[in-house]
Amino acid sequence: MDQKTSWIRYSIKNSTLLISLYKIAGFFLIGSAFVSCNEGSGKNKVNAEVLEVPVFTLMPKDIEVPQTYVCDLQAIQFVEVRSKLEGFVEEIFVDEGQEVKKGQPLFQLSxxxxxxxxxxxxxxxxxxxxxxxxxxxxxxxxxxxxxxxxxxxxxxxxxxxxxxxxxxxxxxxxxxxxxxxxxxxxTTIKAPFDGIVDRIPYKTGSLVKSGDLLTNITDISEIFAYYRITENEYLEYMRGELDKDADSEQMNEQVRETLQDEQEEISLILSDGVEYPYKGKLETMEADFEKGTGSIALRVRFPNPDGLIKHGASGKVQMSNELKDVYLIPQKSTFEIQEYNYVYLVDKENKVNVRSFRPMRRHGLFYVAQDFNTNDKVVLEGIQLLKDEATVKPNPIGEEEVYRSLNLPL
CATH class of the missing domain: 1.10.287 (Helix Hairpins)
Known part of the structure; x- marks a missing residue:
């Protein structure tokens, strides 16, 4: 009886263990099947949902890009009035900021x-x-x-x-x-030309020595704006001028004078951001490049009939630079890594490919570039959701909408 009981208990125990093993195996099989089903449905879902992205087609443009350079504004004449001898200031005939004429007495020394x-x-x-x-x-x-x-x-x-x-x-x-x-x-110090009296540091009764600064006289009827360009910009400008000279070799003197009168007018942006109402013309440049910066200074003359601009003021000269056969790439279509900018191009199979480029300059909210091809299709927005070689559904966007902020002739 004891042996039979022991065998029954052993059989039940083994049966229970076997049932437990079957249950565990069943759970694993069900879980695997569930995961497989989910993975299969996920893949089908990804394959089924292709990302739709706005795309625009690149076409070459001829544009005029405004170029600005920081400049120093100086009077056409600026002279330091100094004493040539030692003596006491007996009388001062003018006041600071006063307009004077050439030869008008300024100071009387003992x-x-x-x-x-x-x-x-x-x-x-x-x-x-x-x-x-x-x-x-x-x-x-x-x-x-x-x-x-x-x-x-x-x-x-x-x-x-x-x-x-x-x-x-x-x-x-x-x-x-x-x-x-x-x-x-x-002993009688006079104005060297028509101008405006600057600060007067020595008052009546002061002892001045030979060479002491009594005041400055500035003529601001016209203003010089000096700005610097790089050596590459200088070479580009000079080659353009040489080409003009070569084209005009057979022109008569009257035509050449007309061309000089029609020289490009340069705008001036004052320090408050307001454009100066009068235009200037480029006159000359320095003889040498600056060693430290490798730049060279150019001089533009501006009329100043209202006396608005003072000697030593600051501003920016602005001119138009015509660029031919360039491509405009919206900044929102690009991302930057180190020295290069990148865009996504869509090929004929609707796959996106990363393309690097180096912009020539900025123009509003666009990069100006040359290293693209006509009819290249660029992804306009949503580049953060893309990966290289991914398939997309292009949604064409017209040029008018893309270049709306530039008011370009299309």
Missing amino acids: SAEYNELVNSATAKLMQAKAEEKAASLEVERLKVLVDKKIYSNSELELAQSKKEMATSAILEAESILKNAKVGLSY
């Missing part, structure tokens, strides 16, 4: 000392002239006596030598007087 020098030089000149007159009379007197053979020729020659010395003394006295008058004239 002049008593220089008046005395003029008086002394005048007296010496009068003395020299008197001595020269006496020597001339002596020569005339001796001529008569020599003719009568009362005196020898040697006496006459001696008198003539004294007359020549007296004449040279007159020349010396005149030179001293002239220098004294020049020194006296330096």
Whole structure:
């Protein structure tokens, strides 16, 4: 009975274990089937849902891109008025910011000392002239006596030598007087040209020395704008000018003058961002490149009839640069890695491919580039959802909508 009971218990125990093993195996099979079904349905879902992306077709454009350069604005004439001698400031005839005319007195320095020098030089000149007159009379007197053979020729020659010395003394006295008058004239300091008086650091009663700055005079009837370009920009500009000269070799003088009058006008943007109402023209450039930056300065002349711009102001010169057969790539269609920009192009099989490019410059919200082909299809938006070689459904977007912000002629 005990053996039978033990066998039954052993059989039940083994049966229970076997049932448990079957249950576990069943669960694994069901789970695998469930996962397989889910994976299969997911793949079918991905294959079924192809991402739709907006796409636009690239066409070459001829555009005018505004180029701006930071510039320094300077008066056409800017002169430091300095004292040429030492003295006290006795009188100031003008005020800071006042407009003056050429030759108008600005300052009066103490002049008593220089008046005395003029008086002394005048007296010496009068003395020299008197001595020269006496020597001339002596020569005339001796001529008569020599003719009568009362005196020898040697006496006459001696008198003539004294007359020549007296004449040279007159020349010396005149030179001293002239220098004294020049020194006296330096005590009255006058405006060198029509302009505006700057700050006056020395007031009445101040002692100034030779070379001290009394004020500045600026002529701002016109303004020079100096800006710098790189060596590559210089070469591009000069090649364009040389081509113009070659094309105009057979033109007559009247036509050339007309072309010069029709030279491109340059705009000026002031520091507050407002465009200056008057246009300027490029005049000249420096002779050498700056060693530190490798750039060269150009000069543009602007009229300033209202006196709005002051010497030392800042701004930006702006000109139009015509670019032919270029492609405009919206910045939102690109992403950047290190020195390159990238876009997604859609091929004939509707697969996207990453394409790198280096933009020439920016124009509004667009990159200007050349290294593309006509009819290349670029993904406009949604590039963060794409992967290389992925299949997409293109949704064509018209040029008018893409380039709306630029108002381009299409």
